[in-house]
Amino acid sequence: MRWLALSLAGPMLWAVMFSLVYGLHGAICAEIPGPEGLGIGARLLLVGAWGLGIAAHLALLWRVPAQGGMTAQALPRAGAWIGLFATVFTLFPVLMATSC
Amino acid sequence: MTDATAPDHSLAEAEALALPANPRQRALSLHREAARVWANDPGFRGQLTAVSHTTLGLRFMATAFVFFAIGGILSMLIRAQLATPQGAFLDTEHYNQIFTMHGSIMMFLFAIPMLEGLGIWLLPKLLGTRDMAFPRLTSLGYWCYLFGGLIMLTALLFGVAPRDGWFMYTPLSGAAHSPGINADVWLLGVTFVEISALAAAVEITVTILRQRAPGMKLTEMPLFAWYMLGTSVMMLAGFPPLIAGSVLLELERAFDWPFFDVARGGDPLLWQHLFWLFGHPEVYIIFLPAAGALSTIIPVMCRTPILGYGAIVAAILGLVFLSFGLWVHHMFTVGIPHMALAFFSAASVLVAVPTAVQIFAWIGTMWKGRPELHLPMYHILGFFLTFVMGGLTGVMLAIVPFNWQAHDTAFVTAHLHYVLIGGFVFPMMAAATYWMPLITGRRRVKGLGEAAFWVIVVGFHGTFFIMHLTGLMGMPRRIDVYPDNPEWIWLNLTSSVFGFVMTIGFAMFALDLVMQATLGKREARDPWRAPTLDWAMPLPSPNYNFASLPGPTQLSRTGSEVTMDLARGAGLLPGAPRGRRELLVTSVGVARPLHVAVLPGNSALPLVLSASIAIFVLLMLGGLYPLAGAALIPVAALIWVWGRGLVLDSDPAPVEIAPGVRLPVHSRARPTLAQSGLHALLVADGALFASLLFGLAFLSVVTPAPAAAPATAATLATGLGMAVLVGALALAAIAAHRAERTIAPGWTLAGSAFNLLALVALAWLAMQLDDPTAHARDALRAVMAGFVGLHALVATGMAFFALDQYRRGEIDAAMPGALPAWQVWQAFTAVTALIAAVVLFVQAGVS
Incomplete structure (x- = not known):
């Protein structure tokens, strides 16, 4: 069961981060009327959350043992990489997008 | 005989699991025995x-x-x-x-x-x-x-x-x-x-x-x-x-x-x-x-x-x-x-x-x-x-x-x-x-x-x-x-x-x-020469699939010898000598055999239960809502009967699955398949609850609608009411936990009482809620209350079911009956009630 839980940890962390940043952005954008730009505080908050997520993924990657090579036994490691890559790629718009 | 691509650790596993082969028997006798036990009822009734x-x-x-x-x-x-x-x-x-x-x-x-x-x-x-x-x-x-x-x-x-x-x-x-x-x-x-x-x-x-x-x-x-x-x-x-x-x-x-x-x-x-x-x-x-x-x-x-x-x-x-x-x-x-x-x-x-x-x-x-x-x-x-x-x-x-x-x-x-x-x-x-x-x-x-x-x-x-x-x-x-x-x-x-x-x-x-x-002409066994177990059985596949179940020995080999091994009973749990439908329950990771599950036989209950649900659906379609509500009573009664069917009425003695290897039957083992199934169901239930929370959050944050009138849910009295509700459900969860550990009927009785108290508190709270037709958030609050109420009601039913099992002598130290399932459900109910109460109180306060 621990193996299964470790395998799910990376993608689960992505799901949490995706929901968190999406929810945070929703709350921030609800306060901004019309297509105005994001304030520096709001952007810092979003980028901070994203950075925190990446840090958590890196910590997970560091914790998960590298074993199993290319077999399914390496799923925890693969899951950790999947989660990290997904968080970096799907949330990188917090750096780029300028408005709600 | 696992996947053709998987690394071959099976031989080592076979030795590690130490499951000796059963003696070979006459394949035809085994087939007849298993076919009789696993057969559908004859004629139209069988359909x-x-x-x-x-x-x-x-x-x-x-x-x-x-x-x-x-x-x-x-x-x-x-x-x-x-x-x-x-x-x-x-x-x-x-x-x-x-x-x-x-x-x-x-x-x-x-x-x-x-x-x-x-x-x-x-x-x-x-x-x-x-x-x-x-x-x-x-x-x-x-x-x-x-x-x-x-x-x-x-x-x-x-x-x-x-x-x-x-x-x-x-x-x-x-x-x-x-x-x-x-x-x-x-x-x-x-x-x-x-x-x-x-x-x-x-x-x-x-x-x-x-x-x-x-x-x-x-x-x-x-x-x-x-x-x-x-x-x-x-x-x-x-x-x-x-x-x-x-x-x-x-x-x-x-x-x-x-x-x-x-x-x-x-x-x-x-x-x-x-x-x-x-x-x-x-x-x-x-x-x-x-x-x-x-x-x-x-x-x-x-x-x-x-x-x-x-x-x-x-x-x-x-x-x-x-x-x-x-x-x-x-x-x-x-x-x-x-x-x-x-x-x-x-x-x-x-x-x-x-x-x-x-x-x-x-x-x-x-x-x-x-x-x-x-x-x-x-x-x-x-x-x-x-x-x-x-x-x-x-x-x-x-x-x-x-x-x-x-x-x-x-x-x-x-x-x-x-x-x-x-x-x-x-x-x-x-x-x-x-x-x-x-x-x-x-x-x-x-x-x-x-x-x-x-x-x-x-x-x-x-x-x-x-x-x-x-x-x-x-x-x-x-x-x-x-x-x-x-x-x-x-x-x-x-x-x-x-x-x-x-x-x-x-x-x-x-x-x-x-x-x-x-x-089509009659096909030979394993026509594709496939390495998987689905072809290691007679054609067409019988209801029981395998006369004896594959174990590590069979998994480490391929081809017709595996098929013959299983047909002749050299695998595990051969035939159906006790006249009941048995299979092996194994551990999640390495599939170590843990106990023998005895499955229910042919039954019209699923048909009757689904027909009862269909009546509820039709009454809802017809706009006959009071009658639809009444139609849920037979549904609940049938679910009770369904639960009764899980109780074994035959000898719960351990079963020998291989020479010298005896395993308990499911009524004397934990966790059972039913408990695992409940955990899976609660994943879905949790997703349903999360969907409602999402709805509440969405309407609170995103909707550009005028705010609802100040909700009564944020008053001191309703706060106390929520505290009583959550407290009663928490105590019921503790009672369920203790009941599962000690098998004492007193704890089950206490759990039932706490659940009833929670239902009373919830009924009072429901009357304090604003008119759900006035505003979407009021309506969502009512739905959340309904969610908690339904779960508390089911928890009460499970506690009563366990009490009934005590009365019938179906619960003892080795045979926990419905207690493990009730404990899990009760804990879920308490946690969701707590979350709902906090969210509703906070949300009502800011609306």
Whole structure:
């Protein structure tokens, strides 16, 4: 069961981060009327959350043992990489997008 | 005999598990003994009471194919209407009903039940067990599916079918714009059918995790099982948002609770979010089992182990999660904030990566092996051609500016048909032709199958490739006439002609299957020389699958010697000497045998229970709400009777599964299959609760509606009421925990009392809530209270059930009865009540 839980940890962390940043952005954008730009505080908050997520993924990657090579036994490691890559790629718009 | 690609640790496992072989017996005697115990009832009664996975799996698939044919006929009516610009074949009302029913039938009555049927029929054979974990649940799921489907079809025949499109967008599907019962038919019918999906998801999850042949490690099990595990988990998390949305919309239509009414603080986009939270994962729910079939068939057709077993498992893991981060790409044009568009666009592009990993693994397998062009391989090649094109147009649609141009045009219709027919129908045809010998025991009649394939391929691409162009030229979906657009005429006419060609192809395919079943010569065992356990049994497969169950010894070998070993009883738990249906329950990781589960036999209870639910649905459809409420009483009573059926009335002595290896039966073991099933069900329940929380958060944050009137929920008195409610449920949870540990009836009695106190507190709180018709948030508060109340009511029922078991002497220190299940449910109820109370109190305070 621990193996299964470790395998799910990376993608689960992505799901949490995706929901968190999406929810945070929703709350921030609800306060901004019309297509105005994001304030520096709001952007810092979003980028901070994203950075925190990446840090958590890196910590997970560091914790998960590298074993199993290319077999399914390496799923925890693969899951950790999947989660990290997904968080970096799907949330990188917090750096780029300028408005709600 | 695990997966051809998996690293061979099985021999070591065999020694580690130390399960000696049973002495060989006469195969025919074993077969007769097992066949008698696992047989369906004779005659027509057997049709109603069967609980065998073989019977019900095939019945699911056959019924789904009938619905596919009906959906196909509807599509031909659509194409006949669109063949000319001012078609008078259908009026607008009927056209709307027909395209809505076409989509709804294909998604809810064909694709999902077909994959459920394949999983139910195939998984026990592939995993080396005798049935699914909960045979009566399989049967209940089938009857709910059939009755729900028949309700929807009957509505179509009487001209009151849903007409708002298969995704039922509000406000079009609201009471103001869609009077009558048309939309209710969809909401209640689909929710009824989805009972079968959730039932299948629970038992597929438990069967894969707890019933694999001893020694079949999770990391070595057949890829089909990995795919089905991913699918079932997605169903557990993906269907609840749809159920939540359907319940909310039905409450709005029936009782004027304004969840989606902008004037009263609701938002139509909440429906879209909830629908697509289900709707997009649904695409992968459909695709994954099909991919599982491909991963099973391609290595056999290419005479080589599959390439990249580990990479494919990782890709499944990625797909399962990423597919839940894409739903907003169906809503790119509704005015979503730019940054959110970017999040979901990125996720939509990213999901192509794990899909591509699988495609390349399959291509690599074909490259490495020696492909043989049997009929299943034709359909696999059809899959590659079609699905890859559908995937690429999917990446196009993931790009926001293109999506804005192509949204709601025929381009999207073309894309989704490429994905669904390419990604599901072609693999299912490959699967049908591959496993038909196991189903019928007969060889196919050559010639017609190949011709059917070519007619389908030509017909499909002629219909839908052209439709991309029609869409790019601006033709919207779901219009019935286009008198002012002569440029679309020849494209539509071409699509219509080829659509009929495709239909002829499917009819030929069906005829080919019928010919094989009726005219085919007798097939030899294992005709494909496959390395998996599904072929290590007689043809056609018997209800019990294996006369003795495979263990580590059999898993480490391949070929006919395994088949003979199992048929002669050299495997584990041979025959059915105790006259009851037994199988092995194993551990999740290395599949170590833990105990013997005794399954219930044939029963009419699932049919009666589903008929009772159908009566509730029909009364709701008729607007007879008080009577519908009363109809839930027999449903509850039948569920009680169902629970009674779990109690063993025979000798619970340990069972010898191999010489010197004795295991307890399930009533004296923990955790049982039922407990694992409850955990799976609570995943779905948690997703339902999360969907309601999402709705509350969405309406609180995003909705630009006037704030609700100050809610009474934030007063001191209601705060105290909530504290009493949560406190009583917490104490009930503690009592349930103690009862499970000490087996003392006093704790169960205390738990029952605390639950009753919680129900009283909740009833008082419900009376303090604002009028739910006044504002959407008030309505959601009432729904949350209802959620907690329903769970507390069920917890009370479980506590009473346990008390009844004490009275009957069915609980003792070694036999915990219903206590473990009650404990888990009670803890879930307490936690959700606490969250709901905190959220409601905070939300009421700020509104």
